[in-house]
Amino acid sequence: MIAQDAALQPRPQMADWTVSEDGRVYTFHLRDGLKFHDGAEVTSADVVASIRRWAQKDAGGQVIFERTETLDAPDARTIVWTLQRPMPSMLAILSKQSSLPLFIMPARVAATPADEAITDYTGSGPFRLVTSEFQPGVSVTYEKFADYVPRPEPADGLAGGKVVHVDRVKWINMPDIQTAVGAISSGEIDYIDYIEQMPVDLLPLVEGDPNIIVENRANSEMQTMARMNFTHPPFDNPQIRKAALAAVSQAPVLAAIVGDQRYYRTCGAVLGCNTTYGSEDDSASLTEGNGLQYAKDLLKEAGYDGTPVVFLAPTDNASLATQPVTVAQMLRNAGFTVELQSMDWQTLVSRRASQAAPADGGWNMFVTNWMVIDIANPITNAMLNGNGNDAWFGWPDDEVIEALKANFTDTEAVEDRQKIGAQIQSHAIDNVLEVPLGQYTLPQARRATITDMIDAPTPVFWNLNKAE
Amino acid sequence: MSGYMLRRALATLPVMTLVALFVFLLLRLSPGDPAAIIAGDMATPAQPEQIRELMGLNQPLYLQFFIWLGDLLRGDLGVSLISHTPVAGMIADRIGPTLSIALLTMLISVTVAIPMGILAAWRHRKLVDHLVMTFSVLGFSVPVFVTGYVFVLVFSLKLGWFPVQGFTPISAGLWSFLKTALLPALTLTTIYVALIARMTRANMLDVLGEDYIRTARAKGGSEMRVLFRHALKNAAVPILTVIGTGFALLIGGVVVTETVFNIPGIGRLTVDAILARDYPVIQAVILLTSFLYVLINLIIDLSYSLFDPRIRY
Numbered sequence: 001m002i003a004q005d006a007a008l009q010p011r012p013q014m015a016d017w018t019v020s021e022d023g024r025v026y027t028f029h030l031r032d033g034l035k036f037h038d039g040a041e042v043t044s045a046d047v048v049a050s051i052r053r054w055a056q057k058d059a060g061g062q063v064i065f066e067r068t069e070t071l072d073a074p075d076a077r078t079i080v081w082t083l084q085r086p087m088p089s090m091l092a093i094l095s096k097q098s099s100l101p102l103f104i105m106p107a108r109v110a111a112t113p114a115d116e117a118i119t120d121y122t123g124s125g126p127f128r129l130v131t132s133e134f135q136p137g138v139s140v141t142y143e144k145f146a147d148y149v150p151r152p153e154p155a156d157g158l159a160g161g162k163v164v165h166v167d168r169v170k171w172i173n174m175p176d177i178q179t180a181v182g183a184i185s186s187g188e189i190d191y192i193d194y195i196e197q198m199p200v201d202l203l204p205l206v207e208g209d210p211n212i213i214v215e216n217r218a219n220s221e222m223q224t225m226a227r228m229n230f231t232h233p234p235f236d237n238p239q240i241r242k243a244a245l246a247a248v249s250q251a252p253v254l255a256a257i258v259g260d261q262r263y264y265r266t267c268g269a270v271l272g273c274n275t276t277y278g279s280e281d282d283s284a285s286l287t288e289g290n291g292l293q294y295a296k297d298l299l300k301e302a303g304y305d306g307t308p309v310v311f312l313a314p315t316d317n318a319s320l321a322t323q324p325v326t327v328a329q330m331l332r333n334a335g336f337t338v339e340l341q342s343m344d345w346q347t348l349v350s351r352r353a354s355q356a357a358p359a360d361g362g363w364n365m366f367v368t369n370w371m372v373i374d375i376a377n378p379i380t381n382a383m384l385n386g387n388g389n390d391a392w393f394g395w396p397d398d399e400v401i402e403a404l405k406a407n408f409t410d411t412e413a414v415e416d417r418q419k420i421g422a423q424i425q426s427h428a429i430d431n432v433l434e435v436p437l438g439q440y441t442l443p444q445a446r447r448a449t450i451t452d453m454i455d456a457p458t459p460v461f462w463n464l465n466k467a468e
Numbered sequence: 469m470s471g472y473m474l475r476r477a478l479a480t481l482p483v484m485t486l487v488a489l490f491v492f493l494l495l496r497l498s499p500g501d502p503a504a505i506i507a508g509d510m511a512t513p514a515q516p517e518q519i520r521e522l523m524g525l526n527q528p529l530y531l532q533f534f535i536w537l538g539d540l541l542r543g544d545l546g547v548s549l550i551s552h553t554p555v556a557g558m559i560a561d562r563i564g565p566t567l568s569i570a571l572l573t574m575l576i577s578v579t580v581a582i583p584m585g586i587l588a589a590w591r592h593r594k595l596v597d598h599l600v601m602t603f604s605v606l607g608f609s610v611p612v613f614v615t616g617y618v619f620v621l622v623f624s625l626k627l628g629w630f631p632v633q634g635f636t637p638i639s640a641g642l643w644s645f646l647k648t649a650l651l652p653a654l655t656l657t658t659i660y661v662a663l664i665a666r667m668t669r670a671n672m673l674d675v676l677g678e679d680y681i682r683t684a685r686a687k688g689g690s691e692m693r694v695l696f697r698h699a700l701k702n703a704a705v706p707i708l709t710v711i712g713t714g715f716a717l718l719i720g721g722v723v724v725t726e727t728v729f730n731i732p733g734i735g736r737l738t739v740d741a742i743l744a745r746d747y748p749v750i751q752a753v754i755l756l757t758s759f760l761y762v763l764i765n766l767i768i769d770l771s772y773s774l775f776d777p778r779i780r781y
Contacts, residue, residue, distance in 0.1 A: 059510060099509070115518050117506070119552045135561055136551035137740045138732040174633065175727045175736065182620055182632040183730075316743070343499065346743055350501035353516055368509075382510060390512050 011159035023086030033149030044073035060093035247334035249289025277421030546748035570718035585668020607662025633730035671703035712768035
């Protein structure tokens with residue numbers, strides 16, 4: 001509906017908007033010429049249905065709906081959203097481009113229950129899915145949507161005019177990155193996405209090729225972090241959680257996962273470094289790696305009885321395989337007993353949802369990665385949910401973090417929000433809502449014949465040109 | 469013969485039922501939960517449970533098994549839990565590349581390996597025998613992904629003769645097909661040539677020591693006639709067994725080769741389905757593979773009688 005520009009600021013896309021003086025009423029107006037891929041016009045009823053479906057799954061959407069008084073479509077082009085009280089993050093949440101973005105779909109598709117996957121992929125964007133060529137797990141083909149009307153202004157991040165200069169884009173799923181590197185070298189493909197796709201070991205193969213450009217995309221950094229289970233020993237004890245955090249040093253973890261210092265940096269901010277609200281307060285032991293003795297002392301004080309830490313270690317995911325091994329050793333060095341359990345990522349995904357005791361199929365700790373843009377806002381940062389059973393895996397029951405987030409949600413001035421961001425940081429580190437393990441980027445690779453590609457966290461294919 | 473075929477066909481039924489039960493239980497009892505995977509990163513504890521209910525995964529195991537078996541008997545392989553596309557369609561899309569590469573591999577392997585094996589046996593302990601045996605050891609020993617990468621490096625990236633990856637079906641033209649299928653087939657061929665050549669050599673050596681070969685030579689038969697008419701025909705049964713088993717293995721999916729050359733075959737479909745706990749897809753693929761094994765074994769058994777008249781059904 002709306003989009004973020006290169007500076008991640010909300011801008012009009014399908015709709016522009018006005019906000020009432022009291023900050024409670026948002027009125028969105030759909031622009032002329034919007035059509036779905038099946039030829040039907042995009043109406044405000046479609047938008048309202050899409051918003052309602054999205055908000056059932058998205059953490060930010062849920063927060064907005066907690067404050068929503070009414071959401072109506074008074075005519076075919078207008079959406080009026082009335083809140084009980086102002087919500088300064090409203091547009092930031094509606095325009096976010098990852099985990100989970102708001103996409104507009106026909107009302108009939110949006111009627112699919114939120115827990116069921118949609119099977120009708122009718123959208124209204126500049127590219128249309130070619131369903132006849134869709135092979136799950138193999139490739140997805142998109143073609144230029146001839147009836148798409150771009151906005152008049154130039155492209156800016158994911159905002160502005162989406163002008164398409166290529167007829168088709170074929171997204172190929174290649175399970176072996178070595179094959180992808182060979183294919184881009186031989187010119188069979190034009191582009192390699194970056195996320196978890198380009199082990200830095202293989203970079204020399206493409207960096208020396210004048211026909212290939214290797215680059216980092218703007219705002220594409222990832223945060224790697226560890227999460228503990230708050231509901232079972234030993235990490236139900238805050239002091240033992242603090243001992244574990246103190247035992248961890250980011251530099252070896254990052255060296256193991258990325259290796260090449262051009263592509264990682266230490267960062268102790270739960271809201272990410274180089275973000276509007278991120279602060280590194282109280283995280284020096286993580287970034288300087290000098291907390292081992294403190295960890296040992298804390299552990300002794302807490303009366304740790306040797307209860308094993310069941311640490312889930314995915315071995316099939318290159319971006320997550322090394323952290324558990326490195327962190328487990330650091331915990332052992334501090335005096336923890338660690339039981340590292342190897343498994344594939346999907347087993348981990350199932351296992352981390354279990355609230356059983358670690359000895360009965362539960363867990364104490366696992367590691368995952370997030371795009372920094374997804375964790376930069378406290379409202380949508382999953383680890384900062386303190387609602388016990390309804391919180392993210394690990395289920396902390398934390399009224400203080402909820403109060404801080406509510407305060408953040410109500411605050412408008414950036415400086416004031418930054419102060420709350422610092423308070424959130426101190427509280428999150430003190431209670432170990434997560435253990436930040438640092439930030440890294442994985443560059444993308446494109447053939448030099450691909451030009452004018454938009455520099456955005458998520459790869460998009462409008463605007464770009466392909467020379468023969 | 470027809471009575472034998474009927475008996476074998478009937479014997480397939482309990483085998484397939486056992487395979488179905490085994491696959492079903494193995495998947496349900498192994499760790500991993502498709503509902504948790506589908507619920508995604510932001511799921512609350514209640515959401516996977518809702519999805520389990522929606523997909524019928526919370527029903528008792530025996531009920532799930534009989535529902536699936538009932539669908540199967542009606543020819544319905546079900547729908548993928550992840551992509552929501554019919555499993556039959558997914559398999560139909562993927563069987564083509566696997567089958568055509570398997571056929572090409574066996575065609576090249578048999579054409580090259582049997583003459584190699586015969587030559588090695590004929591020139592036993594001579595230079596050509598040593599060369600064949602050395603190649604066989606290499607063919608067995610070098611991992612298939614190494615052979616694949618070396619072929620890509622030499623024939624695709626250095627010489628530019630073949631594309632690095634991808635697959636074009638034979639319906640798009642023989643040359644287009646061969647351009648994408650030849651390197652994967654040659655990669656697999658190294659193993660099968662080694663296997664079949666060794667098997668041929670060993671069996672030919674056995675047969676060439678028999679009295680009737682000496683008799684044939686004493687009668688003044690040419691070496692060609694002795695080798696092909698008298699020796700090879702009698703050495704054929706074990707060779708055929710190896711070829712049949714090899715072909716069945718190829719159809720079961722050659723994951724590494726499919727991965728290295730980015731071929732959308734059955735092997736990759738199986739691995740992707742296992743990683744995503746996509747039960748209907750895994751079950752259908754394993755059932756299909758088992759059925760093909762049974763079928764190929766039957767064909768091989770029947771073909772024995774063509775080469776050895778002493779075998780009668």
